[in-house]
Amino acid sequence: MVERTRQLMQANEELRREIGERERAERKLRGVQEELVETAHRAGMAEIATGVLHNVGNVLTSVNVSSNLAMEKIRKLGVQDMVKVAQLLEQHQDDLGRFITEDRRGRHLAPFLIDLSRYMVQQEEEIIAELKSLQKNIDHIKEIIAVQQSNARITGFVQEVNLSQVIDDAIQINAASMERHRIVIVREYEDLPLVLVEKQKLMQILINLLSNAKHALRDCENPDKKIVVRLKRLGTDRVQIEVQDNGMGIEERNLTRIFAHGFTTKKDGHGFGLHGAALHAKEMGGALVARSDGPGQGAVFTLEFPFRAVEKLKRGEAEQRRSSRSESSQTPALA
Ligand SMILES: Nc1ncnc2c1ncn2[C@@H]1O[C@H](COP(=O)(O)OP(=O)(O)OP(=O)(O)O)[C@@H](O)[C@H]1O
Ligand SMILES: [Mg+2]
Incomplete structure (x- = not known):
């Protein structure tokens, strides 16, 4: 025991x-x-x-x-x-x-x-x-x-914008150095209504894409340096913006790596631009992808995101007001 x-x-x-x-x-x-x-x-x-x-x-x-x-x-x-x-x-x-x-x-x-x-x-x-x-x-x-x-x-600071105007503003920010490098900018914009988007995020994405395109052209031999910016509507509520350059191009194995934070091939680069741009695109409910046929073949960056048309929204609000007015005008009759 x-x-x-x-x-x-x-x-x-x-x-x-x-x-x-x-x-x-x-x-x-x-x-x-x-x-x-x-x-x-x-x-x-x-x-x-x-x-x-x-x-x-x-x-x-x-x-x-x-x-x-x-x-x-x-x-x-x-x-x-x-x-x-x-x-x-x-x-x-x-x-x-x-x-x-x-x-x-x-x-x-x-x-x-x-x-x-x-x-x-x-x-x-x-x-x-x-x-x-x-x-x-x-x-x-x-x-x-x-x-x-x-x-x-809060995330998402939505503003009423004219998309072609936002693209032009982003081009303007790089305009002086584009001119210095004799880069021609071609604009191919489709007509779009006023839309509600996170303007600042869009601006940041475009400024980064344009600045990268400028660098890709600065560092290449092509005498006919060109950036084409396209604005296209996809269906009823999506939009696509393309920034295409005929610069130094991207190796296939780098096409996804370029979006990693810190990835750069430039002496003075940081590798922040595309990472931030891709994040912004995602936050806007969209996506950013890169295409290139390889070194010397130029590159195309395609940004896609949803938008809400201001006109449609206003019409919706007016209809809502009308229906609530008619409901309230019916009330006395019902009473
Ligand atoms: N239009 C382009 N043509 C060819 N290569 C490109 C293009 N855009 C980006 N790249 C490649 O992707 C890499 C990453 O781009 P990113 O914008 O993230 O960083 P960076 O331009 O090198 O530096 P920074 O932080 O100053 O923007 C670049 O170093 C370059 O190799
Ligand atoms: Mg960059």
């Missing part, structure tokens, strides 16, 4: 020790799990942050070009010439009539002023156009950040 009790107590003690060990192991496991979740969270944040910086960086290149051009034009505006003219007039204010008609330098003044004013008007128009494009790009950066901030809380 004593022996049996001793055995039981020993078994009990072993059980207690085992439970204790298991609890310690569980606590440790929980700790590791929490650490993993935290790391994954931080990695996700880092991915979002690099994505945002990358997209802002794309637009900043264009901001830089516009502000340099505007500065250059202001420098050449002719303000100094105007100052010299004013000084001459001031020096001869007592005999202005004689100076303008008889003096060698004075006689050149009137035609010079006419030329200068024409030149200034033209320069002014160009500076305003450049500053407008700068303003548009700054607004775009603001939107990228605002969307990112709102995305942290």
Whole structure:
């Protein structure tokens, strides 16, 4: 009996020790799990942050070009010439009539002023156009950040847009460097109604595709560099946008790898663009795929996503209002 009790107590003690060990192991496991979740969270944040910086960086290149051009034009505006003219007039204010008609330098003044004013008007128009494009790009950066901030809380910031206008805006952001590389852009847009889509996501996708196409053309020998952008309607509620270039092309084995975060073949690349673009496409309920017949054969990126037509939506709302009005007008009769 004593022996049996001793055995039981020993078994009990072993059980207690085992439970204790298991609890310690569980606590440790929980700790590791929490650490993993935290790391994954931080990695996700880092991915979002690099994505945002990358997209802002794309637009900043264009901001830089516009502000340099505007500065250059202001420098050449002719303000100094105007100052010299004013000084001459001031020096001869007592005999202005004689100076303008008889003096060698004075006689050149009137035609010079006419030329200068024409030149200034033209320069002014160009500076305003450049500053407008700068303003548009700054607004775009603001939107990228605002969307990112709102995305942290709600996903899907839907706006009413004209799709061909959104494509043109994305082209505009890359326009200066396209021109520098002598790349011709061909637009093939089908007519589409105003639609409701996540405009900023679409812009990001297009800017990245166009910038990649530009790089593919920059790094190839083709003298006839061309990007074709197509906008097509698919059925009633889907749309397809294609960005095709006749640049360096993509090896078959890379056609899916190019979408992986960090995959790049460029010296100065990060491999963020297509990964972010594919994610955005998915968030919009669509998809992004790449096609290429191989190196030197160019590439086509096809983006497809669903849309809601504004007109249809408004008609639906009006019908709903009409039916609820007729229901309420029937109520007294029924009562
Ligand atoms: N139009 C294209 N033609 C040929 N190769 C392309 C094209 N678009 C993308 N690629 C390939 O896919 C890779 C990944 O593109 P992605 O946009 O993700 O990154 P990246 O352009 O290299 O760098 P970044 O992060 O600056 O965009 C590129 O390095 C390139 O090899
Ligand atoms: Mg890229």
